Amino acid sequence: MSEQNTGRGRGAAPQPPPPIPTPDPKYAWPAKPALLGTAVKRIDGPDKVTGRARYTYDINRPGMIYGRMVRSPYPHAKIVSIDLAAAEKAPGVRAVLAWKEPGAEVVYQGDPVAAVAADTEERARDAAQMVRVRYEPLPHVSTEAQALAADAPKWHSTQENTRAGVRQETGDLEAGFKEAAHVVEATYSTHVITHVCLETHGAVCEWDGDQLTAWVTTQGVHQCAQQFAQSLGIPQSNVRVITQYMGGGFGSKFAPDVQGLICARLAKLANAPVKLMLDRKEEHLDTGNRPSAFAQIRAGVTNDGKLTAFDGRSWGTGGAGANANFPLPYLYQFPNRRRVHTDVYINAGQQRAMRAPGHPQGCFLTEILMDELADRVKIDPVEFRIKNAPPKAPNQMWVEYFQQGARQFGWEKRHPTGDPAPGPIKAGMGVSAHLWGGGGRGTQAHVDISSDGAVVVRCGTQDLGTGTRTLVTIVAAETLGLPTSAVKAEIGDTNYPFSPGSGGSTTAASVSPAIRITSIKALDALFARVAPVLGTAPENVVAEGGRIHVKGDPTKGLAWKDACKHLGTEPISVDGQWGEGLSSSGTSGVQFAEVTVDIETGVVRIKRILAMQDCGLIVDKLTAESQVYGGIIAAINFALFEDRLLDRVTGQMVNPNMEWYLLAGMSDIPTIDIVLNNMPERGVIGIGEPPTVSTASAIANAVRNATGATIRSLPLHPHKVLAALEQQKAGGTQ
Amino acid sequence: MEHLTSPKVIVGVHCLNLRHKGMYVLSTPYPEESQFYDSYDATAYWCVKTQRGFGPDGLPVRPDCCQRERRCCDH
């Protein structure tokens, strides 16, 4: 598929952002909030640290048994036969099923083939080993280079190894290069990493007749219910999905997934609740990954530092038959550009959305290039970026962040490329920028207020670990004028009103307005009942500081509990939904990194990171900052450590664990400073993804600044650092 | 949703079992997006029936192939 893209893009003058819709003033966020934007500790923090919080992994049902999947050990093979007999007879086995038919093609290591359920986890594992599957191994491709080789075997018997992506051209490329005083030409790349959710994927499924209850570690309870129903061929009204606590998803948990479906089927077959949680190896092999990204780029710049032209040929792999495109060039304004992309397929697990899909790749490829261009024209990287950044707007604050961040970070102490200090330890600083859309809508909610003053907020959203339960509590408590302890938030259950899946940094922007509006509707109903008692009209009543009182006269009122006594046996019970004007989309951020590099070992240590970030109205300062910390730490792993390594000969993953699939430990995590720009006038905007985008680029640019050697590929493994230093000694890396 | 990163899936054209994240994550428009990069498809697709990126026929799942005459398509 190929298409010409001419109308869209940055060739035309940038459009000003559209005005933010104004909310119904009745629902507008308070001008002087009591809780919003303050540092509220997680409502469920004590439950989590004491182990009272029950994750899917912790769900145990009476009579529950354990499921285990059988997966292809081969990256590419034809199934000759599946013999379940021995497994059926194995000790403790209660159900066995074949997931694939003989004759089917498996196209990656970990491709599901069969499953068993047994009365203990160990017996299930042993029985799974007794399922006899005969394979006819087929030739495979395990790297991009193998797949692109002239005589490459095909990843799938009927499919090609590549697929042309959209071809895009804007402006006049030739004229752009003619205008350039300097041209940089190089190949840049990022690698495949996996999501590594601390809680692995999985489910507990229990049937009561034709009613299915599924505890799933998922980013969308309602969305899982819909998929369970459609895939099992049962009415959705017969499915309940529950996710009370969750150990991370990062984009990989929007569906029941194969293991969820198998879990439900095993439970039906065995007539018993089944727990099927994947192990770490399965998690690496078959629950998604971030695709690789490669680009051969030619880019031009004028002597005074204006970008003129960008010519990029890109490719990448999302595994077996999956997309691998990404935004390129990223953020900065190249008036004349061409981009040709090819998806490459290999025999490996398929990609899934992973925290800012495409952005970390596009950002890295562009930002390293930016520093190389800046050096050509001998302009400071911050100044160079400011020259080429899109114009300022409320959600496009890069220029301000570059300036303010540089001051705070001590950028003036940065030396030019190559630390002149003696000794093997070289220090350097780097900078990088990012953006994200976000936005969010569609959430419904319900609020009950009882005559004893109890408040329950119900919403079918889910807390991935980001603090959504706390956010629901804060918004309701703020609106009702109560402390957070007086509000009970019930989420993570399809018995509660619909809310979309939690992804794309949309949850806060989708949920907060719904809770705000529903809480105000509840207050309206409460005021209608209490106002007569206060001898005034409902519109003259307010709720604040735990009291219902006459506007402007706190003495004329009742404590919340006393006011609620007037509800008698007829409680307040209202529904509400998201409305526009309380949330919006579009965030910007800039990050600075300082590193040291040991040039005798190639080992990189990160000293500090500074993140400048906006996210509209901050609901909870603590959980918002926590998102930034988490995003940066994940990006440190992307920059330095994580690498899904497939054996180039057998196509099997050599590091499907946490021993050789490296992740930062405590000592690898630097000082992280966060400047959150609170912009209440913009409403709530999610922050789950943006902070993870630019960290790796800032780190790589800092390594370049420290050593003078350019490493154009992640991760920044000592072997690459040493190789770049060697190359530099031999005559430079340009 | 109208985004640079996820094509529209149309009832009557595409298979009803085709899924991508954007269908479950309800976002609001981000109109300025096109100022910063051109459109690209980073989307991971899956089939509801198989819960994989492969249809019941074992072939990849994507909007350009999960439509009309494909045998496993459900309209």
Place this chain on the structure above:
Amino acid sequence: MKAFAYVNATSEKDAVAALKFDGIALPLAGGQDLLARMKDYIDTPERVVNVKNALDRTAAPTSGGGWRIGASMKIVDLLEHADIGKMYPAIIAAATDIGTPQIRHQATVGGNLNQRPRCWYFRNEEFVCYKKGGSRCFAVNGENQYHAIFGNDGPSHIVHPSSLAVPFVAYGATFRVIGSKGEREVAAAEYFTMPTLQNVLKENVLDDDELLTHVMLPAPGNVKTGHYEVRYKASHDWPLAFTTVVLAMNGGIVQSGRVVLGAVAPVPWRSKPAEDALAGKPLNEATAAAAAEAAVSEAKPMSGNAYKVQIARTAVKRAILNAAGIKTV
């Protein structure tokens, strides 16, 4: 994990008797290696013999002025042993970064020395390599960035995983071994074996019914010691290369020395060229650099791990500088 019989031995004799078994019997101490291997179907013993209550877990001074360390001693206890720390600083330096605090509280000295290779081909059941009775070493044509750069004649190209083995060899330790045929003492340097087609299933001289019970450290004498590790990650990682040097001094001149490298060869790698380069030389930066160069002169890296030569060079140089009391970084 396949079902197995469990024997809780309480004496050396009982442990040895339980290991003499018509089938596969494996000793269990801290469990940091064996349990993972069993869970991953790398080993499927029919009998597991708990030896941690059978073996000495203390350290005691010897009549010759050295120390004797029980195989059941936990890494953390070794690490916190003030006398051993004073006399053998490189042992403490090596123990400090083993695994994580949790692992150091569970793992034992004997387990650290006898753990099986951490090679990712060995540790994944799909790869039936020489060490699992197969007929190839997957590292040769595969992903070998963490494999050997010395002693690469094959058939296996693992690096020995023990952090403690390296300083033990450098200090000239002897290991006490018991078995059904009695007791023997083996020099640490002779205990670990280079792979051959005959012995590739093991990394040391122990017979199936033998156990390492003690590490005997001689009195160090007038020595300067240095230890340096290079790690990719700062926490919880295997070293890329590390070195212990123990140098017998005559004034400011190195009389003789032991230079032992870890994570670079199938055994703790004693570098004769480096030792020769040190002998008779003043302990300074030039000597350190020359010895480091000599150490890597016999390196034969594989397709993807030439970078480890530079890392090994740095580890040797900095260990010597460390012994000399010269700040390295």
